[in-house]
Structure formats: structure tokens, C-alpha cells
Amino acid sequence: MKKSIAIDGPAGAGKSTIAKKLAKKLNYIYVDTGAMYRAMALYFIRKGILKEEEEISRACEEAKVSIQYIDREQVVLLNGENVNHLIRTEEVGNMASISSANKEVRERLLKLQREMAKKENVVMDGRDIGTKVLPDANVKIYLTASVFVRAKRRYNELKEKGEASSLDAIELDIIERDRRDMTREISPLKQAKDAILIDSSHMTVEQVVQKIIEICKQKNGEEKKEWR
Numbered sequence: 001m002k003k004s005i006a007i008d009g010p011a012g013a014g015k016s017t018i019a020k021k022l023a024k025k026l027n028y029i030y031v032d033t034g035a036m037y038r039a040m041a042l043y044f045i046r047k048g049i050l051k052e053e054e055e056i057s058r059a060c061e062e063a064k065v066s067i068q069y070i071d072r073e074q075v076v077l078l079n080g081e082n083v084n085h086l087i088r089t090e091e092v093g094n095m096a097s098i099s100s101a102n103k104e105v106r107e108r109l110l111k112l113q114r115e116m117a118k119k120e121n122v123v124m125d126g127r128d129i130g131t132k133v134l135p136d137a138n139v140k141i142y143l144t145a146s147v148f149v150r151a152k153r154r155y156n157e158l159k160e161k162g163e164a165s166s167l168d169a170i171e172l173d174i175i176e177r178d179r180r181d182m183t184r185e186i187s188p189l190k191q192a193k194d195a196i197l198i199d200s201s202h203m204t205v206e207q208v209v210q211k212i213i214e215i216c217k218q219k220n221g222e223e224k225k226e227w228r
């Protein structure tokens with residue numbers, strides 16, 4: 001039986017940074033499910049589909065998303081093309097938030113995500129990992145931070161990359177993304193009943209990683225060595 005840690009939470013809460021570090025420490029595979037939704041979204045953008053439900057349902061049959069690991073780094077393939085470097089834009093993120101509400105899109109990616117967790121020990125992050133994808137995950141974390149802190153982190157990230165942006169615009173974008181992700185009909189973002197809430201607003205990355213490791217140790221008292 002493989003082990004799994006589910007990390008859910010809103011955009012910009014630091015899920016991927018933390019999940020990546022955690023996976024490295026535990027020697028697990030990091031599965032970034034947002035990247036899968038982003039790859040699908042890229043396909044729709046390229047096709048000129050904006051939000052039409054039927055077109056998304058139809059087109060998603062042609063968009064084959066798969067995952068490879070190179071040096072334990074996740075590589076997302078869209079119909080065989082490595083799209084890792086194309087999916088991190090605001091445009092793709094916003095489209096992913098829209099197209100991820102589609103039933104067919106979710107069903108296809110759910111299958112892929114569950115298959116991965118069957119094969120490997122995983123730290124998997126997303127919006128519905130603890131509630132839907134891996135309801136029996138060994139540890140479930142709901143990671144959040146205030147809207148302002150999340151916007152500020154994103155703003156600093158863009159500034160570092162030399163991309164101009166406005167803090168107000170990012171804040172509004174985050175509020176809208178939260179609203180869409182939390183209110184959609186299928187698998188909305190919410191804290192699983194058995195998930196532990198961590199608010200990272202005033203915590204460093206290292207503090208959050210350490211806290212999750214402590215939670216893992218507690219949950220698996222009898223297998224402490226494994227969570228070292």
C-alpha cells in the first residue's frame with residue numbers, strides 16, 4: 001500500500017513550494033495536479049476556446065495530458081509536448097480555473113491522479129485531493145494564507161522575474177479565482193473534514209514543512225522512522 005499526503009488550498013498559499021520540499025525530504029514523488037489542469041487549459045487557449053462548456057467537453061477528448069519524471073521533477077506533456085515552461089502564466093492559470101469546472105476535464109484528470117498515487121508514495125497538491133482524489137490519504141493538509149499575503153507573494157514572484165504587475169490587480173484576481181474554485185459544482189475547493197488547517201500567513205516555508213512533518217509523525221506514531 002502506497003503512502004499519500006494530500007495538500008489542498010487556494011491559489012498562492014504556497015502549496016507547490018511546500019509540497020516539493022516535503023516530497024524531497026520524504027523521498028516521495030511530488031504530484032502537482034494544478035499543472036495538469038493548466039496543460040488542459042493551454043490546449044483550450046490554443047484552440048481559441050474561452051469558456052464554452054460544450055466545446056471544452058468536446059476538445060478535452062483530444063487533449064492527452066500525461067506526466068513524466070525527470071530527475072524526480074514533474075514534466076507535464078500535452079499530446080507528447082513538454083509544456084512545463086508554457087503553463088505558468090496568469091492567462092493559463094485563469095483559464096485553468098474556468099475549465100477545471102468542467103465535468104469531463106475533471107474525470108479525465110482524476111483517473112490520471114489516482115493511477116499515480118497507486119504506483120508511488122506521493123505528496124499531491126491541488127484543490128480536491130483530500131475531498132475527492134485521495135479520500136483515504138494518510139495525511140491531509142488544508143494550507144491557506146490571507147488574500148493580502150498571497151497577493152504579495154505573487155507580486156514579489158513576478159517582480160523577481162522582471163514582470164510588471166499591480167498588487168491591487170493581483171488581489172482582485174485571487175479573490176475571483178478563490179470564488180470560482182470554491183463555488184463550482186463539481187469538487188469545489190474546501191477543507192476535508194479530516195484535514196488539518198495550516199495558515200501560512202505568518203510562517204516561513206521551512207516552518208510549514210516542519211509542521212507537516214510533525215503532523216505526519218503524530219499520525220503514524222508507530223512508523224516514526226519512515227517520516228524522519
Ligand code: DC
Nearest residue numbers: 033034035037096097100126127128
Ligand atoms: O494550483 P494552480 O494555480 O496551478 O491551479 C490552477 C487551477 O486549476 C485552479 O485555479 C483550479 C484548478 N485545479 C483544480 O480544480 N483542481 C486541482 N486539484 C488542481 C487545480
